[in-house]
Amino acid sequence: MSKLRLVFVVSNSTAITSETLGHSLMAQFPNQDFKWTTFPYVDSREKVDNALEQIMEMSADEEGQPIVFSTLADPGVRAHLIKADVLVFDPFEAFINPISDALGVKPSSKPGLSHRISNQRAYESRIEAVNYTLIHDDGAAIRHIEQAELIILGVSRTAKTPTSIYLAMHYSIRCANYPLTPDDMEGELLPRFLKPHRDKLVGLTTSARRLSQIRQERRPDSKYANLQQCKFELQMAENIYIQERIPFVDTESRSIEEISATIIQKMQIERK
Amino acid sequence: MSKLRLVFVVSNSTAITSETLGHSLMAQFPNQDFKWTTFPYVDSREKVDNALEQIMEMSADEEGQPIVFSTLADPGVRAHLIKADVLVFDPFEAFINPISDALGVKPSSKPGLSHRISNQRAYESRIEAVNYTLIHDDGAAIRHIEQAELIILGVSRTAKTPTSIYLAMHYSIRCANYPLTPDDMEGELLPRFLKPHRDKLVGLTTSARRLSQIRQERRPDSKYANLQQCKFELQMAENIYIQERIPFVDTESRSIEEISATIIQKMQIERK
Numbered sequence: 001m002s003k004l005r006l007v008f009v010v011s012n013s014t015a016i017t018s019e020t021l022g023h024s025l026m027a028q029f030p031n032q033d034f035k036w037t038t039f040p041y042v043d044s045r046e047k048v049d050n051a052l053e054q055i056m057e058m059s060a061d062e063e064g065q066p067i068v069f070s071t072l073a074d075p076g077v078r079a080h081l082i083k084a085d086v087l088v089f090d091p092f093e094a095f096i097n098p099i100s101d102a103l104g105v106k107p108s109s110k111p112g113l114s115h116r117i118s119n120q121r122a123y124e125s126r127i128e129a130v131n132y133t134l135i136h137d138d139g140a141a142i143r144h145i146e147q148a149e150l151i152i153l154g155v156s157r158t159a160k161t162p163t164s165i166y167l168a169m170h171y172s173i174r175c176a177n178y179p180l181t182p183d184d185m186e187g188e189l190l191p192r193f194l195k196p197h198r199d200k201l202v203g204l205t206t207s208a209r210r211l212s213q214i215r216q217e218r219r220p221d222s223k224y225a226n227l228q229q230c231k232f233e234l235q236m237a238e239n240i241y242i243q244e245r246i247p248f249v250d251t252e253s254r255s256i257e258e259i260s261a262t263i264i265q266k267m268q269i270e271r272k
Numbered sequence: 273m274s275k276l277r278l279v280f281v282v283s284n285s286t287a288i289t290s291e292t293l294g295h296s297l298m299a300q301f302p303n304q305d306f307k308w309t310t311f312p313y314v315d316s317r318e319k320v321d322n323a324l325e326q327i328m329e330m331s332a333d334e335e336g337q338p339i340v341f342s343t344l345a346d347p348g349v350r351a352h353l354i355k356a357d358v359l360v361f362d363p364f365e366a367f368i369n370p371i372s373d374a375l376g377v378k379p380s381s382k383p384g385l386s387h388r389i390s391n392q393r394a395y396e397s398r399i400e401a402v403n404y405t406l407i408h409d410d411g412a413a414i415r416h417i418e419q420a421e422l423i424i425l426g427v428s429r430t431a432k433t434p435t436s437i438y439l440a441m442h443y444s445i446r447c448a449n450y451p452l453t454p455d456d457m458e459g460e461l462l463p464r465f466l467k468p469h470r471d472k473l474v475g476l477t478t479s480a481r482r483l484s485q486i487r488q489e490r491r492p493d494s495k496y497a498n499l500q501q502c503k504f505e506l507q508m509a510e511n512i513y514i515q516e517r518i519p520f521v522d523t524e525s526r527s528i529e530e531i532s533a534t535i536i537q538k539m540q541i542e543r544k
Protein backbone atom coordinates (compact mmCIF):
# COMPACT_ATOMS: atom_id res chain seq x y z
CA MET A 1 0.00 0.00 0.00
CA SER A 2 1.40 3.37 -0.95
CA LYS A 3 1.60 6.40 1.29
CA LEU A 4 -1.63 8.03 2.42
CA ARG A 5 -2.40 11.01 0.18
CA LEU A 6 -4.19 14.12 1.40
CA VAL A 7 -7.15 15.30 -0.66
CA PHE A 8 -9.13 18.49 -0.06
CA VAL A 9 -12.64 19.55 -0.91
CA VAL A 10 -13.59 23.22 -1.07
CA SER A 11 -17.21 24.12 -1.66
CA ASN A 12 -19.27 27.27 -1.50
CA SER A 13 -22.17 25.27 -0.13
CA THR A 14 -22.83 21.86 1.46
CA ALA A 15 -19.89 20.17 -0.34
CA ILE A 16 -22.14 17.27 -1.31
CA THR A 17 -21.46 17.63 -5.03
CA SER A 18 -17.72 18.11 -4.70
CA GLU A 19 -17.33 15.24 -2.23
CA THR A 20 -19.41 12.92 -4.42
CA LEU A 21 -17.40 13.85 -7.49
CA GLY A 22 -14.07 13.62 -5.69
CA HIS A 23 -14.86 10.20 -4.27
CA SER A 24 -16.00 8.94 -7.68
CA LEU A 25 -12.76 10.01 -9.32
CA MET A 26 -10.47 8.83 -6.55
CA ALA A 27 -12.23 5.44 -6.47
CA GLN A 28 -10.35 4.89 -9.73
CA PHE A 29 -7.18 4.52 -7.65
CA PRO A 30 -8.25 1.66 -5.36
CA ASN A 31 -4.74 0.85 -4.18
CA GLN A 32 -4.12 4.36 -2.97
CA ASP A 33 -5.45 5.46 0.44
CA PHE A 34 -6.69 9.02 0.82
CA LYS A 35 -7.36 11.26 3.77
CA TRP A 36 -10.15 13.72 2.97
CA THR A 37 -10.61 17.17 4.48
CA THR A 38 -13.65 19.21 3.52
CA PHE A 39 -14.19 22.96 3.73
CA PRO A 40 -17.90 23.71 3.21
CA TYR A 41 -19.50 27.15 2.84
CA VAL A 42 -16.38 28.78 1.38
CA ASP A 43 -18.10 31.64 -0.43
CA SER A 44 -15.64 34.53 -0.36
CA ARG A 45 -11.97 35.20 -1.14
CA GLU A 46 -11.32 35.54 2.59
CA LYS A 47 -12.74 32.08 3.23
CA VAL A 48 -10.68 30.71 0.34
CA ASP A 49 -7.61 32.21 2.01
CA ASN A 50 -8.57 30.60 5.33
CA ALA A 51 -9.03 27.20 3.68
CA LEU A 52 -5.77 27.57 1.75
CA GLU A 53 -3.88 28.39 4.90
CA GLN A 54 -5.06 25.15 6.52
CA ILE A 55 -4.44 23.16 3.33
CA MET A 56 -0.87 24.46 3.10
CA GLU A 57 -0.23 23.72 6.75
CA MET A 58 -1.57 20.17 6.49
CA SER A 59 0.37 19.56 3.27
CA ALA A 60 3.67 20.98 4.47
CA ASP A 61 5.36 17.57 4.41
CA GLU A 62 3.67 16.32 1.23
CA GLU A 63 5.26 15.99 -2.16
CA GLY A 64 3.74 17.89 -5.07
CA GLN A 65 0.84 20.29 -5.12
CA PRO A 66 -2.15 19.56 -2.86
CA ILE A 67 -5.12 18.09 -4.76
CA VAL A 68 -8.31 20.12 -4.32
CA PHE A 69 -11.78 19.27 -5.60
CA SER A 70 -13.92 22.35 -5.63
CA THR A 71 -17.35 23.49 -6.73
CA LEU A 72 -17.22 27.26 -6.63
CA ALA A 73 -19.92 28.95 -8.63
CA ASP A 74 -18.63 32.51 -8.27
CA PRO A 75 -15.96 33.04 -10.97
CA GLY A 76 -14.05 35.54 -8.81
CA VAL A 77 -13.87 33.25 -5.79
CA ARG A 78 -12.98 30.33 -8.07
CA ALA A 79 -10.17 32.24 -9.80
CA HIS A 80 -8.79 33.14 -6.39
CA LEU A 81 -8.47 29.44 -5.50
CA ILE A 82 -7.14 28.42 -8.91
CA LYS A 83 -4.29 30.93 -8.86
CA ALA A 84 -3.00 29.49 -5.57
CA ASP A 85 -0.29 26.83 -5.49
CA VAL A 86 -2.75 23.90 -5.47
CA LEU A 87 -4.06 21.53 -8.15
CA VAL A 88 -7.74 22.41 -8.53
CA PHE A 89 -10.39 20.23 -10.15
CA ASP A 90 -13.55 22.27 -10.46
CA PRO A 91 -16.40 21.19 -12.75
CA PHE A 92 -17.74 24.76 -12.80
CA GLU A 93 -14.43 25.91 -14.28
CA ALA A 94 -14.42 23.02 -16.77
CA PHE A 95 -18.06 22.95 -17.83
CA ILE A 96 -20.10 26.03 -17.02
CA ASN A 97 -19.03 28.14 -19.99
CA PRO A 98 -19.66 25.50 -22.67
CA ILE A 99 -23.03 24.70 -21.04
CA SER A 100 -23.89 28.39 -21.01
CA ASP A 101 -22.99 28.63 -24.70
CA ALA A 102 -25.11 25.59 -25.56
CA LEU A 103 -28.11 26.96 -23.68
CA GLY A 104 -27.59 30.53 -24.81
CA VAL A 105 -28.15 31.61 -21.19
CA LYS A 106 -25.70 33.24 -18.76
CA PRO A 107 -25.02 31.35 -15.47
CA SER A 108 -26.14 33.03 -12.27
CA SER A 109 -22.74 32.54 -10.59
CA LYS A 110 -24.54 32.38 -7.26
CA PRO A 111 -23.26 29.69 -4.94
CA GLY A 112 -25.19 26.82 -3.48
CA LEU A 113 -28.19 26.71 -5.76
CA SER A 114 -28.22 22.96 -6.14
CA HIS A 115 -29.00 21.57 -2.71
CA ARG A 116 -31.25 24.49 -1.92
CA ILE A 117 -35.02 24.18 -1.72
CA SER A 118 -35.88 25.39 -5.18
CA ASN A 119 -39.37 24.03 -5.15
CA GLN A 120 -41.41 23.98 -1.97
CA ARG A 121 -43.73 21.30 -3.30
CA ALA A 122 -40.90 18.97 -4.24
CA TYR A 123 -39.45 19.51 -0.78
CA GLU A 124 -42.72 18.67 0.93
CA SER A 125 -43.29 15.59 -1.19
CA ARG A 126 -39.84 14.39 -0.16
CA ILE A 127 -40.51 14.89 3.56
CA GLU A 128 -43.88 13.24 3.11
CA ALA A 129 -42.22 10.27 1.39
CA VAL A 130 -39.77 9.90 4.29
CA ASN A 131 -42.58 10.06 6.84
CA TYR A 132 -44.72 7.57 4.92
CA THR A 133 -41.76 5.22 4.62
CA LEU A 134 -40.95 5.37 8.34
CA ILE A 135 -44.56 4.62 9.27
CA HIS A 136 -44.68 1.72 6.82
CA ASP A 137 -41.32 0.23 7.78
CA ASP A 138 -41.01 -3.49 8.41
CA GLY A 139 -44.71 -4.24 7.99
CA ALA A 140 -45.47 -1.83 10.84
CA ALA A 141 -48.59 -0.41 9.24
CA ILE A 142 -50.47 -2.00 6.41
CA ARG A 143 -53.10 0.74 6.52
CA HIS A 144 -52.78 3.01 3.51
CA ILE A 145 -50.53 0.48 1.84
CA GLU A 146 -52.36 1.37 -1.36
CA GLN A 147 -50.67 4.77 -1.17
CA ALA A 148 -47.25 3.15 -1.47
CA GLU A 149 -45.49 3.62 -4.78
CA LEU A 150 -43.25 0.68 -4.03
CA ILE A 151 -43.40 -2.24 -1.58
CA ILE A 152 -40.14 -4.02 -0.78
CA LEU A 153 -40.26 -7.65 0.38
CA GLY A 154 -37.56 -9.74 1.92
CA VAL A 155 -36.66 -11.99 4.83
CA SER A 156 -35.17 -10.42 7.93
CA ARG A 157 -31.84 -8.57 7.38
CA THR A 158 -31.83 -8.20 3.62
CA ALA A 159 -31.50 -4.36 3.76
CA LYS A 160 -35.21 -3.55 3.36
CA THR A 161 -35.20 -0.65 5.82
CA PRO A 162 -32.13 1.31 4.69
CA THR A 163 -33.10 0.78 1.06
CA SER A 164 -36.64 2.05 1.67
CA ILE A 165 -35.38 5.12 3.47
CA TYR A 166 -32.81 5.84 0.79
CA LEU A 167 -35.46 5.64 -1.92
CA ALA A 168 -37.73 7.98 0.04
CA MET A 169 -35.00 10.49 0.85
CA HIS A 170 -33.38 10.61 -2.59
CA TYR A 171 -36.15 9.87 -5.00
CA SER A 172 -39.19 10.98 -2.95
CA ILE A 173 -40.71 7.53 -3.32
CA ARG A 174 -43.34 6.47 -0.78
CA CYS A 175 -41.87 3.08 -0.06
CA ALA A 176 -43.38 0.48 2.27
CA ASN A 177 -41.51 -2.65 3.21
CA TYR A 178 -42.81 -5.95 4.46
CA PRO A 179 -40.82 -8.74 6.08
CA LEU A 180 -41.33 -12.28 4.81
CA THR A 181 -41.28 -14.44 7.95
CA PRO A 182 -41.10 -18.22 7.98
CA ASP A 183 -44.73 -18.22 9.20
CA ASP A 184 -45.82 -15.92 6.42
CA MET A 185 -44.14 -18.02 3.81
CA GLU A 186 -45.69 -21.32 4.82
CA GLY A 187 -46.91 -22.95 1.65
CA GLU A 188 -44.78 -20.44 -0.22
CA LEU A 189 -47.68 -18.07 -0.66
CA LEU A 190 -47.59 -14.32 -0.92
CA PRO A 191 -49.46 -12.70 2.00
CA ARG A 192 -52.95 -12.18 0.64
CA PHE A 193 -53.25 -8.45 1.31
CA LEU A 194 -50.26 -7.84 -0.95
CA LYS A 195 -51.80 -9.52 -3.99
CA PRO A 196 -53.74 -6.46 -5.23
CA HIS A 197 -50.45 -4.52 -5.23
CA ARG A 198 -48.40 -6.99 -7.24
CA ASP A 199 -47.15 -4.37 -9.71
CA LYS A 200 -45.54 -2.39 -6.89
CA LEU A 201 -43.75 -5.34 -5.31
CA VAL A 202 -40.02 -5.89 -5.48
CA GLY A 203 -38.12 -8.59 -3.58
CA LEU A 204 -34.71 -8.56 -1.98
CA THR A 205 -32.51 -11.59 -1.60
CA THR A 206 -28.91 -12.37 -0.70
CA SER A 207 -26.68 -15.39 -0.20
CA ALA A 208 -27.35 -17.71 2.74
CA ARG A 209 -23.74 -17.38 3.81
CA ARG A 210 -23.90 -13.60 3.97
CA LEU A 211 -27.32 -13.56 5.64
CA SER A 212 -26.18 -15.99 8.29
CA GLN A 213 -23.14 -13.81 8.95
CA ILE A 214 -25.28 -10.70 9.41
CA ARG A 215 -27.83 -12.46 11.61
CA GLN A 216 -25.03 -13.99 13.63
CA GLU A 217 -23.99 -10.52 14.73
CA ARG A 218 -27.49 -9.77 15.87
CA ARG A 219 -28.32 -13.05 17.62
CA PRO A 220 -25.24 -15.24 17.90
CA ASP A 221 -25.76 -19.01 17.66
CA SER A 222 -29.52 -18.71 17.25
CA LYS A 223 -31.72 -20.75 14.94
CA TYR A 224 -32.39 -17.39 13.26
CA ALA A 225 -28.72 -17.10 12.28
CA ASN A 226 -28.25 -20.76 11.37
CA LEU A 227 -26.95 -21.27 7.84
CA GLN A 228 -29.55 -23.93 6.99
CA GLN A 229 -32.36 -21.74 8.29
CA CYS A 230 -31.12 -18.81 6.19
CA LYS A 231 -30.89 -21.02 3.12
CA PHE A 232 -34.43 -22.29 3.74
CA GLU A 233 -35.93 -18.80 4.19
CA LEU A 234 -34.17 -17.34 1.16
CA GLN A 235 -35.29 -20.30 -0.94
CA MET A 236 -38.92 -19.86 0.12
CA ALA A 237 -38.76 -16.13 -0.55
CA GLU A 238 -37.25 -16.62 -4.00
CA ASN A 239 -39.85 -19.25 -4.83
CA ILE A 240 -42.57 -16.73 -4.01
CA TYR A 241 -40.89 -14.05 -6.13
CA ILE A 242 -40.65 -16.40 -9.08
CA GLN A 243 -44.19 -17.80 -8.76
CA GLU A 244 -45.72 -14.38 -8.41
CA ARG A 245 -43.43 -12.84 -11.05
CA ILE A 246 -42.06 -10.33 -8.58
CA PRO A 247 -38.79 -8.81 -9.80
CA PHE A 248 -36.03 -9.25 -7.25
CA VAL A 249 -32.59 -7.89 -6.48
CA ASP A 250 -29.59 -9.63 -4.95
CA THR A 251 -28.28 -7.34 -2.23
CA GLU A 252 -25.11 -9.28 -1.52
CA SER A 253 -22.07 -6.99 -1.83
CA ARG A 254 -24.26 -4.23 -3.22
CA SER A 255 -24.38 -0.86 -1.48
CA ILE A 256 -27.68 0.81 -0.57
CA GLU A 257 -27.14 3.20 -3.49
CA GLU A 258 -26.67 0.31 -5.91
CA ILE A 259 -29.69 -1.61 -4.60
CA SER A 260 -31.81 1.53 -4.89
CA ALA A 261 -30.64 2.40 -8.40
CA THR A 262 -31.25 -1.19 -9.51
CA ILE A 263 -34.77 -1.20 -8.08
CA ILE A 264 -35.62 2.06 -9.84
CA GLN A 265 -34.34 0.66 -13.09
CA LYS A 266 -36.15 -2.68 -12.76
CA MET A 267 -39.43 -1.14 -11.68
CA GLN A 268 -39.14 1.62 -14.30
CA ILE A 269 -39.87 4.24 -11.70
CA GLU A 270 -39.46 7.79 -12.94
CA ARG A 271 -36.65 9.60 -11.13
CA LYS A 272 -38.25 12.69 -9.64
CA MET B 273 -39.91 31.15 -18.83
CA SER B 274 -37.99 29.75 -21.74
CA LYS B 275 -38.64 26.45 -23.45
CA LEU B 276 -38.08 23.24 -21.48
CA ARG B 277 -34.66 21.82 -22.30
CA LEU B 278 -33.89 18.12 -22.34
CA VAL B 279 -30.84 16.99 -20.37
CA PHE B 280 -29.48 13.45 -20.30
CA VAL B 281 -27.40 11.53 -17.79
CA VAL B 282 -25.40 8.48 -18.84
CA SER B 283 -23.60 6.51 -16.16
CA ASN B 284 -21.80 3.17 -15.97
CA SER B 285 -23.15 2.69 -12.48
CA THR B 286 -25.87 4.13 -10.20
CA ALA B 287 -25.79 7.59 -11.88
CA ILE B 288 -25.66 9.25 -8.45
CA THR B 289 -22.46 11.16 -9.19
CA SER B 290 -23.47 12.28 -12.66
CA GLU B 291 -26.97 13.35 -11.56
CA THR B 292 -25.57 15.25 -8.58
CA LEU B 293 -23.01 16.99 -10.76
CA GLY B 294 -25.50 17.73 -13.54
CA HIS B 295 -28.04 19.20 -11.12
CA SER B 296 -25.37 21.35 -9.48
CA LEU B 297 -24.29 22.81 -12.80
CA MET B 298 -27.78 23.29 -14.19
CA ALA B 299 -28.91 24.99 -10.97
CA GLN B 300 -26.79 27.88 -12.29
CA PHE B 301 -29.54 28.49 -14.85
CA PRO B 302 -32.50 28.99 -12.50
CA ASN B 303 -34.76 30.54 -15.12
CA GLN B 304 -34.43 27.58 -17.44
CA ASP B 305 -36.55 24.47 -16.88
CA PHE B 306 -34.99 21.10 -17.60
CA LYS B 307 -36.38 17.65 -18.19
CA TRP B 308 -33.92 15.00 -17.03
CA THR B 309 -33.59 11.47 -18.38
CA THR B 310 -31.10 9.11 -16.77
CA PHE B 311 -29.51 5.98 -18.21
CA PRO B 312 -27.80 4.05 -15.39
CA TYR B 313 -25.56 0.98 -15.76
CA VAL B 314 -24.36 1.88 -19.27
CA ASP B 315 -21.12 -0.08 -19.21
CA SER B 316 -20.51 -1.17 -22.80
CA ARG B 317 -20.48 0.33 -26.30
CA GLU B 318 -23.71 -1.49 -27.07
CA LYS B 319 -25.42 0.10 -24.09
CA VAL B 320 -24.04 3.49 -25.13
CA ASP B 321 -25.62 2.90 -28.57
CA ASN B 322 -28.95 2.00 -26.96
CA ALA B 323 -28.90 5.12 -24.81
CA LEU B 324 -27.87 7.27 -27.80
CA GLU B 325 -30.72 5.90 -29.86
CA GLN B 326 -33.24 6.98 -27.21
CA ILE B 327 -31.52 10.32 -26.71
CA MET B 328 -31.65 11.06 -30.44
CA GLU B 329 -35.28 10.04 -30.67
CA MET B 330 -36.29 12.20 -27.71
CA SER B 331 -34.25 15.14 -29.03
CA ALA B 332 -35.49 14.95 -32.62
CA ASP B 333 -37.36 18.27 -32.35
CA GLU B 334 -34.75 20.04 -30.25
CA GLU B 335 -32.37 22.71 -31.42
CA GLY B 336 -28.65 22.11 -31.06
CA GLN B 337 -26.82 19.07 -29.75
CA PRO B 338 -28.34 17.14 -26.82
CA ILE B 339 -26.60 17.89 -23.52
CA VAL B 340 -25.29 14.76 -21.78
CA PHE B 341 -23.68 14.50 -18.35
CA SER B 342 -21.76 11.29 -18.08
CA THR B 343 -19.46 9.50 -15.68
CA LEU B 344 -17.91 6.71 -17.71
CA ALA B 345 -14.75 5.27 -16.21
CA ASP B 346 -13.84 3.01 -19.14
CA PRO B 347 -11.95 5.17 -21.68
CA GLY B 348 -13.19 3.08 -24.64
CA VAL B 349 -16.84 3.31 -23.63
CA ARG B 350 -16.40 7.02 -22.90
CA ALA B 351 -14.76 7.71 -26.27
CA HIS B 352 -17.66 5.95 -27.95
CA LEU B 353 -20.13 8.37 -26.36
CA ILE B 354 -17.98 11.45 -26.97
CA LYS B 355 -17.62 10.82 -30.69
CA ALA B 356 -21.42 10.78 -31.12
CA ASP B 357 -23.34 13.91 -32.08
CA VAL B 358 -24.02 14.99 -28.48
CA LEU B 359 -22.43 17.52 -26.15
CA VAL B 360 -20.80 15.44 -23.41
CA PHE B 361 -19.68 16.73 -20.02
CA ASP B 362 -17.73 13.96 -18.32
CA PRO B 363 -15.50 14.66 -15.30
CA PHE B 364 -13.55 11.46 -15.95
CA GLU B 365 -12.60 12.81 -19.38
CA ALA B 366 -11.73 16.21 -17.92
CA PHE B 367 -9.93 15.22 -14.74
CA ILE B 368 -8.77 11.61 -14.53
CA ASN B 369 -5.52 12.03 -16.50
CA PRO B 370 -4.24 15.08 -14.61
CA ILE B 371 -5.16 13.35 -11.31
CA SER B 372 -3.34 10.23 -12.44
CA ASP B 373 -0.27 12.33 -13.30
CA ALA B 374 -0.35 14.06 -9.92
CA LEU B 375 -0.62 10.77 -8.06
CA GLY B 376 1.79 8.94 -10.29
CA VAL B 377 -0.70 6.05 -10.40
CA LYS B 378 -2.71 4.69 -13.34
CA PRO B 379 -6.52 4.73 -13.00
CA SER B 380 -8.27 1.36 -12.89
CA SER B 381 -10.78 2.36 -15.60
CA LYS B 382 -13.29 0.01 -14.00
CA PRO B 383 -16.80 1.40 -13.75
CA GLY B 384 -18.83 1.94 -10.62
CA LEU B 385 -16.16 1.85 -7.99
CA SER B 386 -17.47 4.83 -6.07
CA HIS B 387 -20.84 3.76 -4.71
CA ARG B 388 -19.68 0.20 -4.25
CA ILE B 389 -19.03 -1.35 -0.85
CA SER B 390 -15.28 -0.89 -0.72
CA ASN B 391 -15.03 -1.41 2.98
CA GLN B 392 -17.27 -3.89 4.77
CA ARG B 393 -16.71 -2.24 8.13
CA ALA B 394 -17.61 1.21 6.88
CA TYR B 395 -20.74 -0.30 5.34
CA GLU B 396 -21.76 -1.98 8.56
CA SER B 397 -21.13 1.11 10.64
CA ARG B 398 -23.43 2.99 8.26
CA ILE B 399 -26.25 0.45 8.55
CA GLU B 400 -25.74 0.43 12.30
CA ALA B 401 -25.98 4.24 12.38
CA VAL B 402 -29.26 4.11 10.44
CA ASN B 403 -30.69 1.47 12.78
CA TYR B 404 -29.59 3.36 15.87
CA THR B 405 -31.10 6.55 14.52
CA LEU B 406 -34.44 4.92 13.73
CA ILE B 407 -34.66 3.42 17.22
CA HIS B 408 -33.81 6.77 18.79
CA ASP B 409 -36.14 8.86 16.65
CA ASP B 410 -38.38 11.44 18.25
CA GLY B 411 -37.44 10.59 21.82
CA ALA B 412 -38.64 7.03 21.25
CA ALA B 413 -35.86 5.40 23.23
CA ILE B 414 -33.64 7.19 25.66
CA ARG B 415 -31.87 3.97 26.56
CA HIS B 416 -28.36 3.92 25.15
CA ILE B 417 -28.58 7.65 24.49
CA GLU B 418 -24.96 7.78 25.65
CA GLN B 419 -24.06 5.90 22.46
CA ALA B 420 -25.37 8.76 20.33
CA GLU B 421 -22.75 10.86 18.59
CA LEU B 422 -25.25 13.65 18.15
CA ILE B 423 -28.61 14.51 19.74
CA ILE B 424 -30.89 16.85 17.83
CA LEU B 425 -33.45 18.91 19.77
CA GLY B 426 -36.38 20.88 18.48
CA VAL B 427 -40.10 21.48 18.83
CA SER B 428 -42.46 19.39 16.73
CA ARG B 429 -42.02 19.77 12.94
CA THR B 430 -38.62 21.39 12.74
CA ALA B 431 -37.15 18.61 10.53
CA LYS B 432 -35.52 16.59 13.33
CA THR B 433 -36.37 13.18 11.84
CA PRO B 434 -35.30 13.64 8.19
CA THR B 435 -32.15 15.45 9.32
CA SER B 436 -31.23 12.64 11.72
CA ILE B 437 -31.77 10.00 9.07
CA TYR B 438 -29.78 11.94 6.50
CA LEU B 439 -26.86 12.31 8.91
CA ALA B 440 -26.95 8.58 9.67
CA MET B 441 -27.23 7.50 6.04
CA HIS B 442 -24.62 9.87 4.61
CA TYR B 443 -22.16 10.41 7.38
CA SER B 444 -22.67 7.22 9.44
CA ILE B 445 -23.51 9.31 12.49
CA ARG B 446 -25.49 7.65 15.29
CA CYS B 447 -27.96 10.46 15.72
CA ALA B 448 -30.75 10.55 18.32
CA ASN B 449 -33.40 13.22 18.28
CA TYR B 450 -35.60 14.47 21.08
CA PRO B 451 -38.72 16.61 20.77
CA LEU B 452 -39.03 19.65 23.01
CA THR B 453 -42.69 19.70 24.01
CA PRO B 454 -44.44 22.58 25.78
CA ASP B 455 -44.59 20.38 28.91
CA ASP B 456 -40.91 19.58 28.72
CA MET B 457 -39.99 23.20 28.33
CA GLU B 458 -41.92 24.48 31.33
CA GLY B 459 -39.58 26.73 33.24
CA GLU B 460 -37.39 26.75 30.12
CA LEU B 461 -35.26 23.93 31.44
CA LEU B 462 -33.42 21.32 29.46
CA PRO B 463 -34.74 17.81 30.23
CA ARG B 464 -32.48 16.59 33.00
CA PHE B 465 -31.34 13.33 31.38
CA LEU B 466 -29.87 15.35 28.49
CA LYS B 467 -27.60 17.45 30.69
CA PRO B 468 -24.70 14.96 30.81
CA HIS B 469 -24.69 14.95 26.99
CA ARG B 470 -24.55 18.70 26.48
CA ASP B 471 -21.58 18.58 24.12
CA LYS B 472 -23.55 16.38 21.70
CA LEU B 473 -26.66 18.55 21.63
CA VAL B 474 -27.69 20.68 18.69
CA GLY B 475 -30.98 22.55 18.42
CA LEU B 476 -33.21 23.22 15.45
CA THR B 477 -35.42 26.25 15.10
CA THR B 478 -37.45 27.95 12.36
CA SER B 479 -39.76 30.92 11.96
CA ALA B 480 -43.14 30.86 13.71
CA ARG B 481 -44.86 31.68 10.43
CA ARG B 482 -43.28 28.71 8.65
CA LEU B 483 -43.84 26.34 11.58
CA SER B 484 -47.49 27.32 11.82
CA GLN B 485 -47.88 26.69 8.08
CA ILE B 486 -46.36 23.20 8.34
CA ARG B 487 -48.38 22.29 11.43
CA GLN B 488 -51.53 23.66 9.78
CA GLU B 489 -51.20 20.97 7.11
CA ARG B 490 -50.98 18.30 9.76
CA ARG B 491 -53.73 19.51 12.13
CA PRO B 492 -55.69 22.35 10.56
CA ASP B 493 -57.01 25.04 12.93
CA SER B 494 -55.57 23.37 16.02
CA LYS B 495 -53.91 25.08 18.96
CA TYR B 496 -50.82 23.12 17.84
CA ALA B 497 -50.78 25.02 14.54
CA ASN B 498 -51.69 28.40 15.98
CA LEU B 499 -49.20 31.13 15.15
CA GLN B 500 -48.98 32.40 18.73
CA GLN B 501 -48.43 28.88 20.03
CA CYS B 502 -45.65 28.29 17.49
CA LYS B 503 -44.02 31.60 18.44
CA PHE B 504 -44.23 30.65 22.12
CA GLU B 505 -42.71 27.18 21.65
CA LEU B 506 -39.90 28.41 19.41
CA GLN B 507 -39.09 31.18 21.87
CA MET B 508 -38.92 28.71 24.78
CA ALA B 509 -36.73 26.35 22.77
CA GLU B 510 -34.35 29.13 21.72
CA ASN B 511 -34.14 30.35 25.30
CA ILE B 512 -33.07 26.88 26.36
CA TYR B 513 -30.48 26.70 23.56
CA ILE B 514 -29.02 30.05 24.57
CA GLN B 515 -29.03 29.38 28.33
CA GLU B 516 -27.44 25.97 27.89
CA ARG B 517 -25.06 27.17 25.16
CA ILE B 518 -26.44 24.64 22.71
CA PRO B 519 -25.54 25.57 19.12
CA PHE B 520 -28.64 25.82 16.96
CA VAL B 521 -29.57 25.93 13.29
CA ASP B 522 -32.40 27.77 11.60
CA THR B 523 -34.09 25.28 9.30
CA GLU B 524 -36.35 27.75 7.53
CA SER B 525 -35.85 27.53 3.77
CA ARG B 526 -32.90 25.22 4.27
CA SER B 527 -32.89 21.78 2.66
CA ILE B 528 -32.10 18.64 4.66
CA GLU B 529 -28.67 18.58 2.98
CA GLU B 530 -27.98 22.15 4.04
CA ILE B 531 -29.19 21.60 7.61
CA SER B 532 -27.01 18.47 7.86
CA ALA B 533 -23.90 20.12 6.43
CA THR B 534 -24.37 23.08 8.78
CA ILE B 535 -24.73 20.82 11.82
CA ILE B 536 -21.57 18.91 10.91
CA GLN B 537 -19.68 22.16 10.52
CA LYS B 538 -20.99 23.69 13.78
CA MET B 539 -20.41 20.55 15.81
CA GLN B 540 -17.01 19.96 14.20
CA ILE B 541 -17.92 16.36 13.46
CA GLU B 542 -15.40 14.55 11.33
CA ARG B 543 -16.88 13.53 7.97
CA LYS B 544 -16.43 9.78 7.74
